[in-house]
Amino acid sequence: MTKIPFSEVLEKSKIVKAKELQIELPSQPVRYYRHGWQSWSLAAWTDTSPIPIPKPAIFHPLQVDVEQVYKKYLNGSWLGAVEFSDGNILLLGALATDANVSLVQDQLTGQSDADEIEWFIAYGQENVVFEEYAEQLGRRLGKTKKNGVPRVWCSWYSLYQAINETLLDKIFNEIDDLPFDVLQIDDGWQMDIGDWEANQKFPSGMKALADRIKSTGRRAGLWLAPLIATKSSRLFHEHPNWFLQKEDGRLVSAGFNWGERLYALDTTHPDVTSWLVALMKRIRGWGFDYLKLDFLYGGALKGKRYKDIPREAAYRECLQTLREAMGADAFFLTCGTPILPAIGVCDAIRIGPDVAYYWERFHDAYLLYNPTVPGTRNAIRTTLHRLWLKPLLHIDPDVAYFETSGNLLSHAQKILLQDLAHICDFKATSDLPQWMTKEEHDELRSFLDDKPKVTQTGRYTFSVNGHFADFNSAIELPHIPKGLTALGGRLLGWLGNRYIILRMYKILDLGKLRKRRAIL
Numbered sequence: 001m002t003k004i005p006f007s008e009v010l011e012k013s014k015i016v017k018a019k020e021l022q023i024e025l026p027s028q029p030v031r032y033y034r035h036g037w038q039s040w041s042l043a044a045w046t047d048t049s050p051i052p053i054p055k056p057a058i059f060h061p062l063q064v065d066v067e068q069v070y071k072k073y074l075n076g077s078w079l080g081a082v083e084f085s086d087g088n089i090l091l092l093g094a095l096a097t098d099a100n101v102s103l104v105q106d107q108l109t110g111q112s113d114a115d116e117i118e119w120f121i122a123y124g125q126e127n128v129v130f131e132e133y134a135e136q137l138g139r140r141l142g143k144t145k146k147n148g149v150p151r152v153w154c155s156w157y158s159l160y161q162a163i164n165e166t167l168l169d170k171i172f173n174e175i176d177d178l179p180f181d182v183l184q185i186d187d188g189w190q191m192d193i194g195d196w197e198a199n200q201k202f203p204s205g206m207k208a209l210a211d212r213i214k215s216t217g218r219r220a221g222l223w224l225a226p227l228i229a230t231k232s233s234r235l236f237h238e239h240p241n242w243f244l245q246k247e248d249g250r251l252v253s254a255g256f257n258w259g260e261r262l263y264a265l266d267t268t269h270p271d272v273t274s275w276l277v278a279l280m281k282r283i284r285g286w287g288f289d290y291l292k293l294d295f296l297y298g299g300a301l302k303g304k305r306y307k308d309i310p311r312e313a314a315y316r317e318c319l320q321t322l323r324e325a326m327g328a329d330a331f332f333l334t335c336g337t338p339i340l341p342a343i344g345v346c347d348a349i350r351i352g353p354d355v356a357y358y359w360e361r362f363h364d365a366y367l368l369y370n371p372t373v374p375g376t377r378n379a380i381r382t383t384l385h386r387l388w389l390k391p392l393l394h395i396d397p398d399v400a401y402f403e404t405s406g407n408l409l410s411h412a413q414k415i416l417l418q419d420l421a422h423i424c425d426f427k428a429t430s431d432l433p434q435w436m437t438k439e440e441h442d443e444l445r446s447f448l449d450d451k452p453k454v455t456q457t458g459r460y461t462f463s464v465n466g467h468f469a470d471f472n473s474a475i476e477l478p479h480i481p482k483g484l485t486a487l488g489g490r491l492l493g494w495l496g497n498r499y500i501i502l503r504m505y506k507i508l509d510l511g512k513l514r515k516r517r518a519i520l
Contacts, residue, residue: 004121009090013122013132018110021119023092025106029082032103033089036382037065037077038297038338040353042371043385044477045083045459048103050074052480054370055489056496062255062262062295062336063372067302068100075102078340079133082108083126091129093120095140097312097341114310126459130388137392142344144393149425150331150348151448152221152290154184157355157399157430161188164201165209172216174433179448182290182331183213184221193258194229194236196279210287219331221290226279227267227318228298230260242272244303252303254295264298267318268307276318280325289330293322296337316341333396339389348394348426352383355398355417358408365478367489368496376409380420380474384460390424397424402444403436419469422452423462 002018006026029048036042041064053069060066068075079093080101092101092110096117101110110119120136122129153175155163163185172183189206191199198206206222213220229236229243236243244252244264254262265272283291300315307314315338323332323345334342335350342349354374364373371378383397400417401407407414421427427448433441452465460471481489 006090006123009121009123013120013129015095015136016119016121017116018112018119019116020109020111021092022110023090023108023121025082025090025108027084028106029090029103030085031083032074033076033079033081033083033091033385034074035076035079035101035339035385036372037068039334039336039350040372041065041077041382043076043382044371044475045385046477048074048082051477052369054372055368055493057493058256058497059370060255061253061301062257062297063370065100071102073102073104075100077101077338080108080110081126081129088124089126089129090123091121091133093133093137094118094340095120095136097316097338098310114313127456131391134388134391137340137343141340141392143391144344144347146394146425148181149427149451150182150394151180152182152184152428153178153180154186154221154223154292154399154428154430155188156186156223157357157401158432158435159188159430160186163188165204168209169212171432172212176216178433178445180218182219182221183216184223184290184292185209186223186292189222190224192230192233192235193225193260193262194233196224196226196283205286206283206288207286214287219290220288221292221331222283222286222288223292223294224283225295225298225336226276226293226322227265228254228262228295229265230258230262232260236263239271242266242269242275244298244301244305247304252301254298254301257295262295262298264301264303266303266305267299267321268305268309268314270306273318273321276322277325280322284326284330289327290333291326291330292333292335294335296334296342300338300341312338312341316345319345333394335396339386343389343392346393348396349389350396350398351386351389351424352379352381352397355379355401357401357406359410359413363492366481366485367492369478369481369489371477376413376417377474380416380471381477383420383424384471384475387423394426395424396426396428397421399428399430400447401431402429402440402447403431404440405435416469416471416474418447419462419464419467420471421447422450422464423454423469 002021004023031045032048033045081089081091083089098113191197210220244266251263254264299318300311332346333348334346355376356374360375360377397420400421401414455463462469
């Protein structure tokens with residue numbers, strides 16, 4: 001254990017090499033910056049009290065770092081910071097993968113799960129300290145060359161999985177007059193999670209779909225989740241030995257979604273590597289050059305690998321293989337990704353959980369106490385706390401909304417999402433023109449064309465072309481549930497771990513999707 005006196009970092013930042021190091025704080029901090037593991041995991045300044053473990057546990061692999069979630073003290077992935085009563089902060093950040101930071105009483109501790117690594121330590125004003133940390137990360141992991149602000153239409157938040165060839169062709173005609181750079185097809189085109197071929201809803205095939213998009217003058221975008229598979233997939237049945245295992249031979253859980261259990265590929269297995277390379281080349285051959293790879297956390301779960309290397313190092317190696325296979329001219333957006341290992345490899349990172357057509361749901365926020373689930377408040381909260389990544393690569397805050405039909409967000413809440421897109425320099429929407437009024441259509445066009453001047457005026461306030469954007473309403477975490485609310489949360493969490501309950505929800509969701517598509 002390397003111990004660093006607090007006095008040594010007061011005047012100048014330090015870089016220290018150690019497997020484990022500790023800084024004894026001079027006084028009790030007033031806030032702690034907890035940094036979540038992957039895109040959807042909570043990142044926020046909070047008080048120094050532990051917060052409840054999010055429920056249900058079945059979703060932990062796809063929401064948090066399952067290796068850290070049950071620790072009873074404050075912890076985060078790669079970095080942590082404390083704020084003192086005078087407003088200054090102390091940041092301790094790893095400059096390599098496979099590391100975490102914790103706060104126990106008055107001691108800030110960094111620990112590497114691999115060998116000795118470099119740690120960055122700095123004290124001072126928040127913006128200065130985080131800027132310097134990002135600079136040090138860029139020197140070691142790399143920076144993305146940015147070429148303009150992406151303006152993306154994606155199919156997900158309007159149609160979810162209810163997409164087909166005919167419907168998308170109709171939509172492309174409807175949005176032809178809007179200045180999008182990318183038309184991205186999301187979940188719903190594939191045979192199964194793991195089987196990345198066109199399903200029966202796309203009889204002409206994916207190359208024809210990419211050609212149709214490119215005929216509009218836009219880049220063709222495609223969503224897929226190449227590092228996980230469902231148990232029902234052909235991939236799982238044909239290659240069960242490709243999947244990550246525990247020491248006792250059981251499969252590592254990658255969570256639950258699409259009404260099924262998920263499993264993660266062992267990306268260090270040479271046959272898996274060959275399969276992933278072939279997959280990327282096939283998709284590029286179809287004509288897609290904007291690739292949104294999702295649920296990537298599967299590549300960094302803990303388990304017994306073909307190659308005995310740390311889990312995040314293995315994941316970064318996989319990302320580099322994917323990057324090389326898809327080609328340098330492809331735009332590579334990572335989502336559901338462990339953050340640090342992706343820096344310097346991809347073009348963009350999604351830096352918060354999914355937005356939604358609502359602000360927050362009571363059962364998610366108070367009963368399950370889960371800030372990683374889809375919801376506009378959750379998305380804004382974590383995205384704002386990761387703006388320090390912007391010098392390193394494109395940061396994706398998810399979509400903005402404009403249409404009112406079927407949307408529960410207030411006008412002010414929709415404006416916050418639009419402002420956040422300007423702040424992040426990443427503009428996307430899923431709204432359909434046939435669902436918008438002329439005024440909403442014009443607002444969307446103006447949003448896509450606008451290049452506002454953005455100035456940060458406080459931790460959560462900005463000036464966007466002179467317009468005051470105040471995000472404080474999105475920041476606070478819910479009050480910790482007590483009494484009957486806590487009891488109800490435990491019951492709901494228990495039910496949420498039952499596969500039959502989750503499958504019932506899936507059936508209800510499919511019904512909603514059928515109704516949604518019928519509107520068109």
